Amino acid sequence: MRLPEMPLHDPFIVADKKTRTYYLYTSNDPSVSGVDGTGTMVYRSHDLRDWMRPVVVFLTAEQKGIWATDGGWAPEVHPWGGRYYLFTTLHDQDKVLPVPPPGQWGTPFQLSNHMRGTITAVSDSLLGPFTVIDPSRPTPPENLMTLDGTLYVDPSGQPWMVYAHEWLQTIDGTMEAIRLASDLSRTIGDPIFLFKASDAFWLNEQIPGGVPHQLPPYVTDGPQVHHAPDGSLLMLWSTYEKNAVGQDGTIGGGYVQTYAVSASGDIAGPWQQHRPLLRQDSGHGMLFHTFDDQLMMVVHRPFDNARGKLYDIQLLGHELRVVRRRTDLDGGG
Structure with a gap:
């Protein structure tokens, strides 16, 4: 299989040096995995061009007493302490959370507040279960x-979980972080605030004259933290740009891949927002190194019926630059 044939959303790639295999994790899609149910599947490749059919590595239906069985969004797999840890987001619309009191924006929307959050699962293998x-x-x-x-x-x-706090609950979505126990089994202490979506100064720059200014929601989505050689921290994240002028001159919105920098190297920041790396309804990206040490970024595009797109990336100090689109790998489009 090749990327244009591979349904995937929120792609996450693990480059396993032992086997020189790339593992691309995404939400289970029964149309390609052949397995029904909410969960996680993984494609494998040795060259980022040709991929094996996916296998399912996690299913909510197989987890005894699990609090939610819907979602399976944004799976990530991380090596830690000799094992592999899967993070993926689940939700249960029947478990309603109280609507918080109005914040600085008021509540101009009918908010939908129900239990949603990332779970942690463990395996001895990148292939699960x-x-x-x-x-x-x-x-x-x-x-x-x-x-x-x-x-x-x-x-x-010290391990941390960094996550997006939904605009559905905050109106202005935030990024937050919380300490984890050494075995990643539980959290320690209270979350800390990192930044809010509206801190992205460029969000409203493209609103043309005469177009009504849209107030929040402001969306935070898809964080990934990356250590830069100069000691700073980078965070890839995505948001939704409203009332932007598209390449064809039309006015609309779209998913955006952007990033922020903590020059201090501290997860608490302060975080400085940078201009988007990609627009064109692209997002939920992550950085990884190939086996020949090329820094690359994978994103999905478009938001609906998503496919994976690959880019060579250059890191200068703590500035990220898109070098080129790898159409030789992702098939163009």
Whole structure:
């Protein structure tokens, strides 16, 4: 299989040096995996061009007593302590959370607040099967509506989960982080605030004169934290740009791949927002190194009926630059 033939959303690639195999994790799609159910599947490749048919590595239906069986969004797999840990976001619309009081924006929308959050599962193999560690609740605080948890390890070796706090609960979506126990089994202490979506100064720059200004929601989505050689931290993240002028001159919105920098190297920041790396309804990207040490980024595009797109990336200090689109690998389009 090749990327144009591979349905995938929120792609995450693990480059396993032992086997020189790329593992591309995404939500289970029964049309290609042949397995029904909410969960995670993985494609494998040795060259990022030709991929094996996916195999399922996690199913919610196989997790005894799990608190939610819907979602399966944004799976990530991280090596830690000699094992592999899967993070993926689940939700249960029947478990309603209380609507918080109005914030600075008021509540101009009918908010939908229900349990949503990232779970942690573990396996001895990149091919699973993964078993949820705590089936009773999501890993972040369960009273928060969160998604897209990712692993960050600070210079002292302390693991954290960084996640997006849903605009559905905050109106102005935020990025937050919370410490994890050494075995990733539970959280420690309270979350810390990193930044909010509206901190992206460029979000409203393209609104043409005469077009009504759209107030929030402002969306936070898809964090991935990356250590830069100069000691700073980079965070890829995505949002939804409203009232932007498209390449064809029309006015609309779209998914956007952007990033922020903590020059201090501290997860607490302060975080400085940078201009988008990609527009064109592209997003939920992550950085990885190929086996010949080329820094690359994978994203999905478009948001609906998504396919994977690959880019060579250059890191200068803590500035990211898109070098070229790898149409030789992702088939163009």
